[in-house]
Amino acid sequence: MARRERLLYLLMLPAGIVFAAFFLVPLGQLFLIGGGGKEGWAAYGAIVTNRNYFNSLVSTTLLSTGVTVATLAISGVSGVFLTRNRFRGHAALVAMLTLPLAFPGVVIGFMVIMLGGRQGVIGDIAHWLTGERLVFAYSMAGLFVGYIYFSIPRTILTVMAAAEKLDPKVEEAARSLGAGPLRVVKDVIVPGLKPALLSAGAICFATSMGAFGTAFTLATRINVLPVTIYGVFTDQANIAAAAALSFVLGVLTWAVLAIARTAAGSTVAAAG
Amino acid sequence: MSMVMTPLAIRLESCGKTFADATRALDPLDLEVRAGETVVLLGPSGCGKTTTLRIIAGLEEPDPGGRVLFDGEDVTLQPIEKRNVGLVFQSYALFPNMDVRGNIAYGLRIRGIGNAERETRVDEMLAMMRIEALAERRIDQLSGGQRQRVALARALAVRPRALLLDEPLTALDAKLRDMLRVEIDALLRGLGITSIYVTHDQAEAMALGDRIVVMDHGKVAQIGTPREIYHAPASRFVADFIGTMNRLDGAVDGGRFVTAAGAIPWAAAPAGALCVLFRPESVRLADTGAGQLAGSVSAAFFLGDRTRLFVDCAGQQVIAETSVRREFAPGTQVRLAIDSDALLTLRDEP
């Protein structure tokens, strides 16, 4: 019915207008500005051709990859454990593990300083154990810890959701054929969790690549891409270069998520 | 081909099960399964039959005091990985990340059996279950019946000491179920393997079981051969659960069982007011004037090979089955005849 169609169109219109005006058009503009600077369209290749930018890209990618692997391992183990076992305090434990979900990067940077800064608690423990303070907050290690800090709450929820859907009968079948617990994990649980791990891993990777607040708070000589872009924008006032770099970064994170969505199927839709 | 080592004798002693949330799934029960026998655990959902199976399998531990013995050896504390029993589930529980061959070979791989022998055994299983054509297929490409065959092949490939089946046919449609039931029966007899089969379908139980254990609310209601269960139910529950059972109230007087609709001569009747039970197939339609009970048809169902009649006999309903090819309109007056030796009474009945 044409009238119904028009009605639906009208309902969608406000969101559509806002979105077009404040997102689509600006993105287009960003793209054009990126190519409108001194280097012209070559600016889009700068992320590879420029020494500094490339180093930044490499360290960010390595950091993100490391964080993803570590987070998946930690969340995988804890997530499956929490799904399979109920005990007193279980709900409180899950609540505490997912609390940091909405902490902004700045606060997480501050948490890392609390843990590993000059007056940090881990430094205290290290001092008590070995006599030497351990200060890691302002290095790559601090960044690594911070990124894991915000990644665990997200991934653990995805893992728990997927682990709940695993069919325990398949594990019982493996056990009836003689498989010990480690074998069951390797042959049944990990393959069963693969889509969830893929999607959670992709989100973790994309978020880490685009993370700004944490690195900004732990500001030292750490060179992650978002901080580099920020530097290019504010210190050098090189709008074109900043625009081009951020556009490329945007495409990169979006692509990673899109690939994970197709690879993992519908699991990603709710999460990604 | 005989591939079973020696059939296993299983014994359960005082095995009960109370779960963590205090539900009592099973009262302590004793069960003896002879080597090579097929025992069917039959009952409605929640009766404890699956719990019993899982205790035998080693997936659950019985409450303290319970013992599970395989050929006299106490295996109560042995986990399922070590018991070498084959397990077949209602939902098949096949490994989705492996193809059919991979699934069947899994148990052999765990045992470290070499490539060549493994392949031979898998081929043997594929041939036995007649699924050679499916060897390379992925699990999600198989139909229900095919999956069940793969599940059986997988369980049997490792030459288990016993086969435990948890409602393997419930998820299949009626025709497939009938067909697979015959196949499974032939398989179990051919192999001579000790089997425990759980089902809520009494037709399946009667067809497959050497002995049937009827269970209700965590307790054993009766253990016996299919004939014993059918013709001599030990309790109202068993009588109602297996097939259809008629019930008539009346009183015994002078060698006859007297009801409002008529009297049945019964020499060996116990005295007093009584409730008798009898199967619909024991009721015959008699000619007018003959027969002991008078009634009128309240409903008739044509089932193809026979007609099932619901007859109102002076306020009590009697279900009769007849192969007489006649149409029975509601209200038709009929006379029913029952032999007194088809009448059952229950010891624990009022």
Next chain:
Amino acid sequence: MTRRGPAFWCLLGFTLCVCAFLIVPVGMSMLAGVTVNYQAGIESGFTLRWVGQVWDGYSDTIFRSIGIALACLACTLVLGVPAAYVLARKQSGLARAIEELLVMPVAIPGLATALALIVTYNTLGNFRTSWTFILVGHVLFTLPFMVRSVIAVMGAIDMKTLEEGAASLGAGFAQRFFGVVLPNCRSGILAGSLMVVTLSMGEFNMTWLLHTPLTKTLPVGLADAYASLRLEVGSAYTLVFFVMIVPLLIGIQVFARPVELGARTARP
């Protein structure tokens, strides 16, 4: 098997360590915010003077964050709920594509979205320097969460059948929408609202680029405080932030199903 073997205790210990890793710094910073001297520890006594200092210097950021969050909520309700209705009714490829599009501001770094807004609207001086500029960024980022949440609940209640039932009884569109559809979507709207407010309060990446010295939000103030003031003041400020955000997070856990929504939230 309910026997708790050594594996259970090991894994429990591991999970507790992870939990401690996440929670201990939170507790510590909250404590530091009310301690007289952090280096001396709690022996130096408790005080609210740092909190007072935060209030004197940064109360405007607190109010601004709350205001923007509420405005953001209003916007996402007005824009997002009708959009969710349309996307839930039309199951076409176009609807899928629009959903994908709506999610984009979350998929790309906040930095990029902010830069895009800046290069486009830099010339509109009034807009650029107003708090509404920040609001726009927040709305773009939080809209998909509201939409997703409402779509999920619409799917769960079988909205189509409900509407057809109401229509068969004579209800026009407005009556159906406000009388039948919206009341039944309450849980999704509530969950979405909690998410939107929480995310807006905690948004930093975009806001840092979009703000001016006159339009600072709470997270922006936090970044300032960490950089320039003593640890105790930064901690007190963080304490204020926690006090505001933790009830919201608990609300989300109680009312929303974080499992479906939580994998993608605040950007660090």
